[in-house]
Structure formats: C-alpha cells, structure tokens
Amino acid sequence: MRINKTETLKNLLAQEDTDGSNTITVDDQGPKRFVVTGENGETLEVKGTYYLANLLQEVWLGNGGLNPDNVRMKPLERIDYLMRTHYWCTLSRRMDAGNILATLADEKRSSDKAYLYVPAADSDGLEYYRRITAAHPQIEIIELPAPPFSDGLLAEIDEKPGLLALKYDKAADAPLPYVVPGGRFNEMYGWDSYFIALGLMAHDQYDLAKGMLENTAYQIKYYGKMLNANRSYYLTRSQPPFYTPYLSAFYRRYAERLPESWLAEHLAIAIDEYQNVWMNPQTHLFADIDLNRYFDEGRGRPKETEPGHFNFILQQYAAKHGVSVEEMERAYDAGEIKDAGLDRYFVHDRAMRESGHDTTTRLDDVCADTACVDLNAIMYRIETDIAALIADYFPQGFAHNGTQHTADIWQAKAKARYDAVQQYLWNEADGTFYDYNAAAKTQNRFVSATNLLPLWAGLCSQEQAERMVKSQLGTLLCAGGIASTAPISAEIRGPERQWDYPYGWAPHQILIWEGLQRYGFEREMHEAAYAWVQMIVRATVEYNGLIPEKFNVVKGSHKTDVEYGNVGAVFDYVPAGGFGWTNASVILGIAKLTDEQKAGLNALADSTP
Structure with missing residues (x-):
C-alpha cells in the first residue's frame, strides 16, 4: 500500500x-x-x-x-530479513571517493587533520588514494614504511592518529569492502571480522566475506600482523588470531569459486603470520614452555581509551608522586614522570587489549606473563587447519620461502602444542584447563568461558571434555547465555570489567556452541544457544529491534553501563546495523535451536503488550 x-x-x-x-x-x-x-x-x-x-x-x-x-513478520524471520536487507549493508564500508571522509571519522581519537596511512610499498594503492583525496585538502596521506616500526616512528604516528589503508583492487579500480562492528567502532577489527564473517557466510554474502579476508591478508602483508583494527594507534598489536580459521572456513565453503592459486597466496600469508608474529620469542612465544602469550609492542598508556578510563590505577601513582590524577596522566605521557611499576602495568594492559578481552579481572596486571587457554587453543586450531589445508589441497607439499611444508610437519607442531597444553594448562584436580602464569610458574585457577575453548579447537580428549563441561559450564551458563567469567570476588578492588561476570559476549557463545557440538553435547548446546538467542530475540521484540554489543546475561538485559557503555543500544527508528558479531551470533544461534525452541521465540511477538 x-x-x-x-x-x-x-x-x-x-x-x-x-x-x-x-x-x-x-x-x-x-x-x-x-x-x-x-x-x-x-x-x-x-x-x-x-x-x-x-x-x-x-x-x-x-x-x-x-x-x-x-x-x-514473526521475530526470527524479521531478524533474518533485516540483517540481509539492512544491517550488513549499514555496517559495510569501502574507502572509495564517495565514502573516504566517512571512513576516516573516528570517535576514539580526533585530530586537526584527517590522516590516511598507506604502505609505501603499495604503489597502486598510493596512486589511488592520492587521486581520490585530491579534492579534500583536510586529508593528509602519509606513506608508511615496511615493518618493523621503530619507536621513533611510532611516536610520530601517535601524534597523528589516522586510518590505515586496506586493499585496493586495481582491476576493479576500487578498494575492497569490509564490515565494521558498529557504533563508535568505525573501522575493521581483527577477531570481530571472523565472527562477522561466519554470519556473512551464513547469509551467503560472498563479496563482503571475501573482501574482509583479503583485507586481513593485506594487513599481515603490509603492517606485519592482523591488526586490532586498521587505525594507526593499533599498529603495535594484533588480536586473537582467527585469520587461518577464517581462511579455512571460507575456502572450504567457496572453493569452486576460487582458483587454487588464491588459496596458495593466502596459505603463505597464514604461515607468515604464524611464524613471524605468534612464534616470535621476542614478543609472543614462551620458548621454554612452547606456549604463546598476548603482547603489545607499544609502550605507555593506550590513548584510544575514553577519558578517565585509567583513573583507578593512575590515582594510586598520583598519590605516590604527590600530584593530581590529571597531572599524573599528563606528566607520565610526556615522560616527565617515570615509574617502572606503571610502565609494567601498561605492558599487561596493552597485552590484555590484544587478547580482545579488554578488560577483564582474569588478565588485569598479569596478561603479558600469561599463557592463555584461549590463545593456545586458537594456535592449535591454526596448526591443525594448516595441516588439513595442505593435506586436502597440496598433498605433495606446499613450498614457501624455501621450505617444503607438509601436513605431517604441521600435525607435529599441533602435537607439540597439545603436549605443552596438557602439561601446563590442564588441571587434573579441577577437571579443566586454566591459564598459566609463566613468570610465577603457576596456574591461575580462574573460572572463565575461555577455559572451554579447547572444545572448539579439538584440543582435549572426550574424557577431558566431559569433565570440563561438568566443572565449568554449569557455573558459567546463566539465564541469558554464557557469562564471561564466574562471579568476581568482592575482595577484588577496582572498576567493574565488561569481560567479567555478569556480562556475556557473542564470540564466547559461538565458540562454545561449536565446541559442545563437536564433542557430542547436543542437549547442552541447545540449552546454551537458546539462553543467548531468547535473550536477544526478547530484546528485539521489546525494544524496537535492538541488537547491541553485549548483555548482562544474569538479568537477561541489554541495559548495562560498564566501562564503554553498550554500543548499539541507542538509535533512532531502526537499529543502525545492530552490532557485527552479535548479529552473527543470532543467525548462528537460531540454526542451533530445535523447532520447538524456535516456535517459542516466535510466540514472543504476540505475548508482548
């Protein structure tokens, strides 16, 4: 009508x-x-x-x-329809002439000019970006040399925060598209992209999923790593390394549309990332125990955080130095006040930000010393994924940089990690995996959703899986899904952390559902998926389609005000794309439900006043 x-x-x-x-x-x-x-x-x-x-x-x-x-439309159909027709499009970006100013915009760090960093080695990209920014004198293009980046260069870059260019397709004369998380996150994020891509592939959004994968490969090639996000102030850190699992899932889904040479190019980049970033003993590898850690090569206070974010820790050092919190922050940033304790705190804080769990009591002030269960589960998955890709598509071996890679070689790497994980991270008494503090040489017996990630990676025996589900899942599963951690002790001082209890996040749900299904825990998988999906569907039914960044899974509510607020919770008329990985979790979660559970969720439409 x-x-x-x-x-x-x-x-x-x-x-x-x-x-x-x-x-x-x-x-x-x-x-x-x-x-x-x-x-x-x-x-x-x-x-x-x-x-x-x-x-x-x-x-x-x-x-x-x-x-x-x-x-x-009933709720489940409506959610799917809006994502296909509106949300993914709203969250999509492309650094072309018509959108360059919008993609440069950044709520987290502002500057007098709009800076666009382009790798000096990418001559085609440089020519393109110079051409499309010629009409915008407020945009300054800065050529970025090849990594590693010196401390002096990083200090210069820090004074000019800007966007890092992504892949330009010369044949199409256009940059490749990508999807942002939403809200204040107006750039492409590392581990978000994997979960978003799972949603995109569920909707057969081939071009977007391929564009994001190739943009990730571009980052590894020209910036040295899959970045936390493509902003200049993220050049010193990565995020949980899902590039290889992404590559495996994407190629196996779309192999008939891609030549083997495409896989060979990306497999080489996956091996480079593994060797140069994660197996580097100067940054990410505890060589004495053959396990990995998160680490940020930057120094000092991360300046992309909101004003006042570090006041709790800064006031302790301000009192020590006899200054105000504001003066402590200014003088420390300027190098006028030096404090080894505060330096050490920010080493751990930056590493925690690379973990993607920013922030959590689990990793606060210990992250750089910690061999995390989640990271080593992902690394095991990388090793087994590379082994499987070589076995299935390069059975004679895969030559790269003068080395012949075979499935057996990569399976041996996975076996070595499996043995190290069993030795250092498995706790026989508690029947679970825990993070291991390599400095203190002890496990951190902290109940966390990340303890269950070996289920997703296939990094445990069936017996261990049964014990983990029994010892961990019951503590973590709440009315609205899996909480990030068990309840935090009242003895722990400090601000509330958004990756702690009672908050739940999409990536934990998705990985744990897959892990439960992998080991045959169908009932538990249905229960966990339903708890999360029903909470989100109820929010969409009661609050105009709302799909935000995170939830209080104990209360089953999106109404949270912790650390950075709740991105995506405030909008006019229709959600502005929802939130990337939460969108994906709804689509993937619905696919995990029984018909009876789906019918119950659709009935919410008519039971709401």
Whole structure:
C-alpha cells in the first residue's frame, strides 16, 4: 500500500513514542494500537509493541510504500530479513571517493587533520588514494614504511592518529569492502571480522566475506600482523588470531569459486603470520614452555581509551608522586614522570587489549606473563587447519620461502602444542584447563568461558571434555547465555570489567556452541544457544529491534553501563546495523535451536503488550 510517509511517521510517533526516543518499546505508554490509512483509503491495523516497532521501521526505511507482510513478520524471520536487507549493508564500508571522509571519522581519537596511512610499498594503492583525496585538502596521506616500526616512528604516528589503508583492487579500480562492528567502532577489527564473517557466510554474502579476508591478508602483508583494527594507534598489536580459521572456513565453503592459486597466496600469508608474529620469542612465544602469550609492542598508556578510563590505577601513582590524577596522566605521557611499576602495568594492559578481552579481572596486571587457554587453543586450531589445508589441497607439499611444508610437519607442531597444553594448562584436580602464569610458574585457577575453548579447537580428549563441561559450564551458563567469567570476588578492588561476570559476549557463545557440538553435547548446546538467542530475540521484540554489543546475561538485559557503555543500544527508528558479531551470533544461534525452541521465540511477538 502507498502511504504518506511524513504524516504516518509523525502520527505514529506522537501516539506511541511516549518517551520521545524515536523508537517504540515496552517502556512507552501509548495505546499500543495504530491504524495506517493508505492513499487509496485502505487501512492496516497494527497492535502490540513488537508489530508497532516493525511498522515504524518499515515506514522509516520505505519511500512511501508499505508492505503489510513485513510488518506482520514473526521475530526470527524479521531478524533474518533485516540483517540481509539492512544491517550488513549499514555496517559495510569501502574507502572509495564517495565514502573516504566517512571512513576516516573516528570517535576514539580526533585530530586537526584527517590522516590516511598507506604502505609505501603499495604503489597502486598510493596512486589511488592520492587521486581520490585530491579534492579534500583536510586529508593528509602519509606513506608508511615496511615493518618493523621503530619507536621513533611510532611516536610520530601517535601524534597523528589516522586510518590505515586496506586493499585496493586495481582491476576493479576500487578498494575492497569490509564490515565494521558498529557504533563508535568505525573501522575493521581483527577477531570481530571472523565472527562477522561466519554470519556473512551464513547469509551467503560472498563479496563482503571475501573482501574482509583479503583485507586481513593485506594487513599481515603490509603492517606485519592482523591488526586490532586498521587505525594507526593499533599498529603495535594484533588480536586473537582467527585469520587461518577464517581462511579455512571460507575456502572450504567457496572453493569452486576460487582458483587454487588464491588459496596458495593466502596459505603463505597464514604461515607468515604464524611464524613471524605468534612464534616470535621476542614478543609472543614462551620458548621454554612452547606456549604463546598476548603482547603489545607499544609502550605507555593506550590513548584510544575514553577519558578517565585509567583513573583507578593512575590515582594510586598520583598519590605516590604527590600530584593530581590529571597531572599524573599528563606528566607520565610526556615522560616527565617515570615509574617502572606503571610502565609494567601498561605492558599487561596493552597485552590484555590484544587478547580482545579488554578488560577483564582474569588478565588485569598479569596478561603479558600469561599463557592463555584461549590463545593456545586458537594456535592449535591454526596448526591443525594448516595441516588439513595442505593435506586436502597440496598433498605433495606446499613450498614457501624455501621450505617444503607438509601436513605431517604441521600435525607435529599441533602435537607439540597439545603436549605443552596438557602439561601446563590442564588441571587434573579441577577437571579443566586454566591459564598459566609463566613468570610465577603457576596456574591461575580462574573460572572463565575461555577455559572451554579447547572444545572448539579439538584440543582435549572426550574424557577431558566431559569433565570440563561438568566443572565449568554449569557455573558459567546463566539465564541469558554464557557469562564471561564466574562471579568476581568482592575482595577484588577496582572498576567493574565488561569481560567479567555478569556480562556475556557473542564470540564466547559461538565458540562454545561449536565446541559442545563437536564433542557430542547436543542437549547442552541447545540449552546454551537458546539462553543467548531468547535473550536477544526478547530484546528485539521489546525494544524496537535492538541488537547491541553485549548483555548482562544474569538479568537477561541489554541495559548495562560498564566501562564503554553498550554500543548499539541507542538509535533512532531502526537499529543502525545492530552490532557485527552479535548479529552473527543470532543467525548462528537460531540454526542451533530445535523447532520447538524456535516456535517459542516466535510466540514472543504476540505475548508482548
């Protein structure tokens, strides 16, 4: 039906949006009944919060046309429809002429000019970016030399925070597309991209998934690592290394559309990342125990954090030096106050940020000394994935940099890691894996969702899997899904951490579901997936389609105010793309549910006032 968009929108909001949020939610006190009149006199009666929110979205997104069937969609179909038609597109970026200013925008660090860093070795990219920025004098292109980057260069870069270029496709005369997490995160993130890609592939978004994978490979090639994100202030750190699992999943899904030479190129980059980044004993490898750690090569306070983020720790050192917190921060950043203890704290804090778990009590002030269960599970998966790719596609061996790589060689690497993990991370008494502090030479007996990642990686026996599920899952599984950690002791001082209890995040859910299914825990997998998905579906039904960054899984609520707030929780009319990996978790989670569970979730639409 055809409607007057402006008039319908005005009347609908005036009647039903009683709190003035430009959304229709269970918190509004309207009559929850609205009649739309079309231009030809036909009418559509809409009742209930959920369907009224659907109506608001359809009116806002449309150009005067309204499809009643879209308004009447049940929640699971509606979520899938919005992701396919709106969310992925809204979160997509491309550094072309029409979008370059928007992609450069950064809420986390502002500067007088817009800086775009382009690898000096990428001559085609340099020519392209110079061409499209010529009309924008506020944009300054800076040529970046090949890594490693000196401390002096990093100090210069720190004064000019900017965007790092991604891959330019000369044949198409356009940069490759990518998907951002959403909200204040207006750039491509490392481990987010893997989980987002799982959602994209579930929706057969081939070009976007391929673009992100190739952009990740570009980062490893020109910036030395898969970056935390493609901003200049992230040049010193990576994130949990999911590039190889991403490559394996993508190629196995789309092998018929890609030549073997494409796989060979990317497999070589995967091997380079493994050897040069993660097996580097100067940064990421505890050579004496053959296990890995997270580590950031930068120094001092990470400046992309929000104002006041480090006040708790800075006030302790400010008191020591007899200055205010503000002066302590300024003088420390300027090098006027030197303190080895604070230096050490930021070494650990930066390493924790590379872990992606920024921040958590589990890793606070110990991360750089820790062989983490999650990282070593991912490394084992990298080794077994590379072995399997070589066995399946290069059975005669894969030659790279003068070395003949075979499946047996990579299986041997995996076996060595398996043995080290069993020796240092497995706790027989507790029936679980724990992080290992290599400096203190002791396990950190901390209950965390990350302890279960060996299930996803295949890094444990069936007996160990059964003991882990028994000892860990029951403590972590809450009404709204798997919490990041067990409850934190009241004796631990400091600010509340967003990667601690009672908060839950999409990547933990996705990996643990896969792990549970891998080891035959179907009932537990259905239970865990349903807990998470029902919480999100309830939020979308009650709060105008909302899909944010994280949840309080104990309360089953998106209403959280911890550390950086909750990205994606505030919007007008229709969610601005939701949040990348949360979107993916809903699509993947729905696929893990029984028909009965799905029917129960769809029934929420009609049980909401």
